[in-house]
Amino acid sequence: MEKMARLFRQIGALKEVERFRQDLSLPYEAQRFSQQAYRLYDEYLAYALRKLQKKGWQVxxxxxxxxxxxxxPAGISNWEFLLIYDYLQQAGQLSRSFRRNLESCQVLSRVSGQLFDGWTRKGTGDKSTYEKLLHDYSSAKHPCxxxxxxxxxxxxxxxxLACRMHFSFTPPELCDPAHPQFPQAVRLNLSPHSDVEEALQELDSRLKLSISDLLAPGLVSLTANVLRFSPISWL
Ligand code: SF4
Structure with a gap:
């Protein structure tokens, strides 16, 4: 985890990060550091799951x-959004992703009765309101x-990371919010260490993108308002 945090700090220290919004360019090493960080996290998850399985937990x-x-998915850093955006841009999937995530935003608006701009844990008020919003959204059964x-x-x-960290120790049908035993399901988030979260927050504060931390509204806002469908150039 220390190494993972260090990699995100190294990205945050790159001078191009602060100018990203104007230049839309980043050094290639930022992408390489991110891939290494994700690899380290996946290794940590595999290790942690093996330990739990040895103790008799079934994943x-x-x-x-x-x-x-x-x-x-919630709690996504601005940096992670940039990586997803770039991946979609390279794959020629950006317009399709935009349309589909916009549909997800409409469902989110419907279940919350609010417009989606500014949806973040802070912007949505207290923790229980935010969690209720996420629960109601899952119950609407709109696929990602x-x-x-x-x-x-x-x-x-x-x-x-929000998608990587999530594991279920009860059968998959119990992950469906409509299942009567949903509240009894045993799920666990193998969250990254607080060092990693802090490193990502520092990185985000230098990027200054100010987008929602929820997958669909964050990506829609990044695509339409911040990057306006422009490619990121890797130098
Ligand atoms: S489809 Fe992918 S991005 Fe969407 S919730 Fe599942 S793991 Fe996350």
């Missing part, structure tokens, strides 16, 4: 199960814009 998450991908018909994630290699 039900597996390829082809995307039951939890009806929820709205990146969930495929084959129950896979279209942005798997750059999916945010």
């Amino acid at each position: 039900y998450c597996a390829p082809g199960c995307a039951t939890c991908c009806f929820s709205m 814009a990146f969930k495929t018909k084959e129950q896979e994630c279209e942005i798997y290699s750059v999916r945010p």
Whole structure:
């Protein structure tokens, strides 16, 4: 985790980060550091899960199960959004992703009765209001814009930490908010260490993008208001 935090700090220290909003360019090493950080986190998760399994815990998450991908990933850093945006841009999927995430925003607006601008944990008021919003959104059963018909994630290699950290220790059907035993389901977030969160917050404060930390509104706002569909150039 220390190494992971260090990598994000190294990105934050790059002088181009502060000028990103004007120049829309970043050094290639920023992308390389991010890939290394994600790799370290995935290794940590595999290690932590092996330890839990040795203690008798059964992990039900597996390829082809995307039951939890009806929820709205939350707590996403601005930096993670840039990586997703760039991935979509390179894959020629930006317009499609924009349309689909806009649909998710409309569902979020409907369940919350509010416009989606500024949706963040802070902007939504107290923690319980924010959690209720996320719960109501999951109950609407609108699939994530990146969930495929084959129950896979279209942005798997750059999916945010919020998606990587989430595990279920009860059968997948209990991850469905409509299931009567949903409240009894055993789920765990293997969150990154606070050092990593702080490093990402520092990085975000230098980027100054000011977008929502929820997947769909954050990505829609980044695409339309901040980057306006322009590519990020890697130098
Ligand atoms: S980004 Fe991928 S892993 Fe995360 S909710 Fe969407 S489909 Fe699932």
